[in-house]
Amino acid sequence: MNAAELTDSLTEAWDALLHTPLFGVALTLAVAVLSRRLWLAARQTALLTPVLVTIVLVAAFLALTGIDYETYMIGGSYLTFLLGPATVALAVPLYRAGPDIRKLLLPVAVGVTVGSLTAMVSAVLIVRAMGGDAALAATFAPKSATTPIAMAVADAGGGIVSLAAVLPVLTGVLGAVFAPWVLDRLRVRDPRVRGLAIGVSSHGIGTARALAEGPKTGAFSALAMACSGVLTALLAPLVLAMTG
Amino acid sequence: MIEGLLILLLCQLAGTLAADTLHLPIPGAVLGMLLLLGLLAWRRPAEDAPVMTASHHLLQHLPLLFVPAGVGVVAVLGLIGEHRALMLVGFVVPWLLGLVVTAGVAAPLARRLTDKEDAR
Numbered sequence: 499m500n501a502a503e504l505t506d507s508l509t510e511a512w513d514a515l516l517h518t519p520l521f522g523v524a525l526t527l528a529v530a531v532l533s534r535r536l537w538l539a540a541r542q543t544a545l546l547t548p549v550l551v552t553i554v555l556v557a558a559f560l561a562l563t564g565i566d567y568e569t570y571m572i573g574g575s576y577l578t579f580l581l582g583p584a585t586v587a588l589a590v591p592l593y594r595a596g597p598d599i600r601k602l603l604l605p606v607a608v609g610v611t612v613g614s615l616t617a618m619v620s621a622v623l624i625v626r627a628m629g630g631d632a633a634l635a636a637t638f639a640p641k642s643a644t645t646p647i648a649m650a651v652a653d654a655g656g657g658i659v660s661l662a663a664v665l666p667v668l669t670g671v672l673g674a675v676f677a678p679w680v681l682d683r684l685r686v687r688d689p690r691v692r693g694l695a696i697g698v699s700s701h702g703i704g705t706a707r708a709l710a711e712g713p714k715t716g717a718f719s720a721l722a723m724a725c726s727g728v729l730t731a732l733l734a735p736l737v738l739a740m741t742g
Numbered sequence: 743m744i745e746g747l748l749i750l751l752l753c754q755l756a757g758t759l760a761a762d763t764l765h766l767p768i769p770g771a772v773l774g775m776l777l778l779l780g781l782l783a784w785r786r787p788a789e790d791a792p793v794m795t796a797s798h799h800l801l802q803h804l805p806l807l808f809v810p811a812g813v814g815v816v817a818v819l820g821l822i823g824e825h826r827a828l829m830l831v832g833f834v835v836p837w838l839l840g841l842v843v844t845a846g847v848a849a850p851l852a853r854r855l856t857d858k859e860d861a862r
Contacts, residue, residue, distance in 0.1 A: 574810030587797035593779055613843050671812060
């Protein structure tokens with residue numbers, strides 16, 4: 499085999515490989531390892547939160563190489579699939595924090611209800627005040643909930659479903675990067691309260707960040723995420739009807 | 743590990759089946775989480791039980807699992823560009839309010855309950 503034949507054969511093999519799950523999974527893991535090292539080297543700067551850097555670098559790699567999102571998702575969907583069992587697994591930190599949660603039922607119930615309603619109502623009011631129509635309001639209202647809930651609510655309210663699928667991810671990344679920083683500035687030190695606030699405002703990706711802070715913060719964040727998700731699903735149609 | 747993963751998947755399966763059958767607007771995985779919570783409270787497994795270990799390993803890598811969805815967001819950034827001002831204000835402000843109000847409401851309540859306990 500001469501050099502040209504070898505190059506051809508390599509290109510062919512690479513093209514075939516791109517369309518196997520191996521590519522998306524390996525790319526994501528490689529970039530994740532790199533991002534984590536970068537974050538540690540930068541003394542854990544919030545702006546370099548690994549999940550954010552990984553997303554940006556993978557997207558940049560795809561853009562530069564011209565590989566489309568669908569091709570990446572052949573492998574990426576394996577990681578997304580694991581989100582299901584991982585969400586179920588959040589029951590474990592919740593169970594461990596059971597005694598703590600039982601002691602704090604009132605702050606949990608009041609905090610989650612008031613916090614979720616605030617996020618939802620303010621989103622609708624701001625969108626309407628800035629000239630957004632009812633469809634846009636229905637899209638923004640459930641953005642603090644987890645993606646499937648946000649999509650269902652937006653769909654039922656006549657919102658833009660594709661945008662509704664995206665907003666919770668952005669909200670979560672915002673939370674993963676800035677929520678601990680904001681809570682530090684406000685001198686909120688109680689891990690239980692930090693968890694509640696992160697879970698209500700920044701759902702899954704925020705909860706992943708909260709778990710990194712500690713098991714108690716993670717448990718309260720998981721609890722807040724589940725409760726505010728259910729509340730959003732139930733109350734968003736009411737909020738939209740009242741402000742529409 | 744496999745046994746633990748199976749338990750997680752079966753809970754998700756049951757949750758999804760319930761959500762779809764009853765047309766609930768709640769994801770099956772969230773119902774599955776509540777189901778597993780009930781099972782844990784009932785069976786009280788040891789810390790090294792398969793379901794505990796499997797959960798621990800999965801949750802350690804939770805941020806990684808959000809990456810493909812996040813990359814998808816970058817792919818539709820054009821949609822966001824149309825609503826740039828709205829995105830910035832309508833997206834950041836409610837997030838901040840949700841975060842701050844939850845902490846502001848829960849913190850004094852939590853402190854009072856904890857102080858009462860310390861006084862006892």
